[in-house]
Amino acid sequence: MQLDLTTPQGVSLGLLPEILLSGWALVVLLVASWRHGTAEDSRLSGWLSLAGIAVSGAGLAWLWVNDATPLGLAQMVALDPFRYAAAGLVLLSTAGAILLSLGYLERELLLAPEYYALVLLAASGMMFLAGAEDLIVLFLGLEVMSVAIYVLAGYNRGNAWSSEAALKYFLIGAFASGFLLYGIALVYGATGTTNLSLIGAQLAGGQLSLMAALGLGLLLIGFAFKVAAVPFHMWAPDVYDGAPTPVTAFMATGVKIAAFASLVRVLLEGFPSAGHLWQPIIAGLAIASMIVGNLVALAQPTLKRMLAYSSIAHAGYLLAAVWPGTRLGSGAVLLYLAAYGLTTIASFGFLSALGRHGERTVTYDDIAGLAANRPWMALGLTLCMLSLLGFPGTFGFIGKWYIISALIAQDQMILPVILVVTSVISAGYYLPVIMAMYMKSAPSDELHRDMRLFPAAAGAIAISLAAVLVFGVWPRGALDTAVQSAGTLTQTGMPVARQ
Amino acid sequence: MTQFLASIGYGQWILHALILLPLAGVVPILLGEERSAKRMALAVTLLELVLSLGLWWAFDVGNAGMQMVSSAPWIPRWGISYRVGIDGISLFMVLLTTVMMPLSVLASWSSITRRERAFYALMLTLLTGLVGVFISLDLFVFYVFFEIMLIPMYFIIGIWGGANRLYAAIKFFIYTMAGSLLMLVAIVVMAWKIGAATGTLSFSYEHLLANAGRLGSIAPWLFAAFALAFAIKVPIFPLHTWLPDAHVEAPTAGSVLLAAVMLKIGTYGFLRFAVPFFPQVALSPAVSRLVVVLAVIGIIYGALVAMVQPDIKKLVAYSSVSHLGFVMLGIWGMSVISVQGALMVMISHGISTGALFLLIGMIYERRHTRMIEDYGGIARVVPLFSLILTVVALSSIGLPGLNGFVGEFLVLLGSFSAYPWATGIATTGVIFAAAYLLWALQRMIFNRLDNPENERLADLNPRELAVLIPLIIGIVWLGLFPGPVLRRMEPATQRFVEAIRQAPGAVPMEALARPGQGSR
Secondary structure: OEEOOOOHHHHHHHOHHHHHHHHHHHHHHHHHHHOOOOHHHHHHHHHHHHHHHHHHHHHHHHHHHOOOEEOOOOOOEOOOHHHHHHHHHHHHHHHHHHHHHHHHHHHOOOOOOHHHHHHHHHHHHHHHHHHEOEHHHHHHHHHHHHHHHHHHHOOOOOOHHHHHHHHHHHHHHHHHHHHHHHHHHHHHHHHOOOEHHHHHHHHOOOOOOHHHHHHHHHHHHHHHHHHOOOOOOOHHHHHHHHOOHHHHHHHHHHHHHHHHHHHHHHHHHHOHHHHHHHHHHHHHHHHHHHHHHHHHHHOOOEHHHHHHHHHHHHHHHHHHHHOOOOHHHHHHHHHHHHHHHHHHHHHHHHHHHHOOOOHHHOEHHHHOOHHHHOHHHHHHHHHHHHHHHOOOOOHHHHHHHHHHHHHHHOOOOHHHHHHHHHHHHHHHHHHHHHHHHHHOOOOOOOOOOOOOOOHHHHHHHHHHHHHHHHHHHOOHHHHHHHHHHHHHHHHHOOOOOOO | OHHHHHHOOHHHHHHHHHHHHHHHHHHHHHHOOOOOHHHHHHHHHHHHHHHHHHHHHHOOOOOOOOEEEEEEEEEHHHOEEEEEEEOOOHHHHHHHHHHHHHHHHHHOOOOOOOOHHHHHHHHHHHHHHHHHHHHEOEHHHHHHHHHHOHHHHHHHHHHHOOOOHHHHHHHHHHHHHHHHHHHHHHHHHHHHHHHHHHOOOOOEHHHHHHHHHHHHHHHHHHHHHHHHHHHHHOOOHHHOOHHHHHHHHOOHHHHHHHHHHHHHHHHHHHHHHHHHHOHHHHOOHHHHHHHHHHHHHHHHHHHHHHHOOOEHHHHHHHHHHHHHHHHHHHHHHOOHHHHHHHHHHHHHHHHHHHHHHHHHHHHHHHHOOOEHHHOOOOOOOOHHHHHHHHHHHHHHHOOOOOHHHHHHHHHHHHHHOOOHHHHHHHHHHHHHHHHHHHHHHHHHHOOOOOOHHHHHOOOOOHHHHHHHHHHHHHHHHHHHOOHHHHHHHHHHHHHHHHHHHOOOOOOOOHHHHOOOOOOO
8 A cells, every 4th residue: 555645645644643542542631621630530541541552552453454654755754664563663652651650550559540641652752763664754753752751750749869860851851852953953064955755866976075964973972862772771770769750660671762762763774884983883882881770770770770770681692683774684673672661661671560659769678579479470580571571481581592693793892792691790780680589588578468460561561571482482473473573674875884 | 103203183182281281280289278289299190201202202203303393473573483393312301300390209208398399390490391301492492491500500509408408499599590691792793694694583493493503703702601500510520519419418309400400501602502503513623622632531430529528418419510521522522323322321320329219208208318338237127229230330330231231331431432541441430430339339238237227228119110110120121132122212413423423624533534434
């Protein structure tokens, strides 16, 4: 199916999932203004939002199944499987975050149902960001996403840490947006266009002007802030730590998915001929993130901060997958985002159940002996840790294997070696979680008694972990989807240097 | 027997059955009652043993190549298939595994009292992992099994282990993982490089082996990655520090399996992957000198450290470092005799050291101490125990007529012409072995019975005898009639040695060129 993106009809069909989702967000907002205050009302908005995700997902599926492609040049948004795959992952992570929030908000008495409208708006921003074919649309998507997340991070108003997280994220986020915007301006100045494919065509062949190179650099800095890559990661631990846990899960998955999808698209479509410029930068960011993230995570006393630093390390693995700039590399990005997203949703889901006195304070000792009292929970969290560690039999391993393959296919040996060495380091903080649960005994029988996993969250966790296992053992389907989706992307751009 | 096995299509399904049966056994154990877990586990492991014994007859003695090969596509996009097969080298590793497993289960009968379901479920998972490692013929599948078996052992040490179990468990895990992840990178590099050169991306063992010569200048790095992973597992001298911790802290079943089977994965890896893939690197003067020196250091150092251990379990643990040094020396001796000797040492070390750990576990259950000085003169109280301990210790020392002698003798004989000095020094290791074991024996079961606590020790019960007698039979049988075993491994070792000597670009070593080597 070909859509003419110059007509209003074509654009609205091409943007069907985004339009449905943002429209639904407004409906949720409307419902929330009537039904506001009780736990019941909050739950109503929550389930309504899930329905919205299903509707948007149906729109997305319609585009994907009909293989929608643009008539001529894609003007503002891309119409290719890479966008659909990324948008699908965004919707999945949003659904996961909402399921985790349902019980959590009631427990923490955060009963303002506008929360869900913000989540949906953030998700539609993410989808725009992931599918943007034009730097202006990219910026709009980024801002829609970010503003909603700033508010969500500070949703626990009574909690000083949550407020600090929001303020910090807002200030740093504004800073990052500034970099990105200035980068867009410079690129526009150098090429006279904001469309990614046209930028790519403009820059092809000739030497990159200083202005364009500077623009590319600023864009990369902006993205590095958003994905929390070292050395632009300083905000991440505090923000992840302070935000309500379902929001942290949303930030760690949704924002990363959208930002990485966008980064890959910008680099491969906009700057395919400048690989010699951005590849060293990406490699440097990847190496720094892998090393710093994993080493600092070792020293964290609480689980939430440990997961925050581990997410920096995973950003490093993902950046390593961006480095080749090939079909394999982009496929690896998608696949790893899926593996990481599923596992992270489940991990934060467990964490929100563990932290009935505030998740910030859950230490390794607080989960001692969990296996004896809550065998299923301990088993699930073990699976999460093994998948994050990249252990065979889990989806996380398939993801890492794919990244390593994509790098080696380009004759890159340094990044894979650093990746596996830092993965060994990560065993030093993932294993103690398992160790505490299984090999230590609880200081008192009371410790785990009042721990509750809410049914909706349990459902989300169960589905995620089932997927982690199924794709870990039988990765064919996920793999083929990732490779095919990624294939369409690189075909539009020029081959990257060194390919 | 052979005809019967052929009539039921044994060769076609046995390898899959050996992998799947323990996994299937996990389900009823987890769903069943706590009390019946050990019976279920014993039934499953015995069935596995009976099934695997057919391999002895079904195995085609004259065939040097892989037998009973079968494969199914797994991840075709990456050229990965589930592919298994067996040859004269892996045959005995599989049998060693399936023999030791029911004995370990039986040995845990009364010593494991907490979380029995979990324990036996992990034991069966471990069995799948171990069998899988030895029969997989696809590097991806091999890697998966290599890693998978870490998890059960990690839990077995960490939950049911001794006082310092947490430290030992994490050290074991991280050491092994550090090596194996670099090997993972090497595997992927190999497959992609060979894929680029041949046009076929495949992780199949035969494909990689046939084309490994095309790797060129990167081969030394790849060899280093493989060698590191396996050297940690063996363990070779400076990388051995995880071993005493893990072996001592693990419960009896864990120590037995670690020593009898898991250490062999390292030497098996050298025989199967590291050396055949990169013969020119492995046989280059620098590498072979390094390996032989480290092997000899391991032999002597392990023996000397074992001698001063006050803890009998630690003594046996260090003796493993010494014995595995012989295996490494035998592999690098690179003659048919020495490689066969290395395989024999692997088998007999598995049996003897496994039996030693079992005996230590039995006496520990009675007395709750592993200190040698707490015992003394117990031969009069527990004569049966002392008799068996003596026989096993003598076999571990390498007394002619018992199993330990065959392997070490062949290793020394086969390696002498290649490395006369190293072999000469290694021979003293045999003497040290006699020293530390006989001295320990003297202090434990002879001397005066001066500790009143030892006076009421119970002798071995029927269950414990059922564990030990098969091993004693093995010790004597292998010592007196090693022929059938050697015959089965000969074609495969011959092929191994010839393939390596004929490898293009292999650095011919003077010793290898000498006449009279390799023919028996």
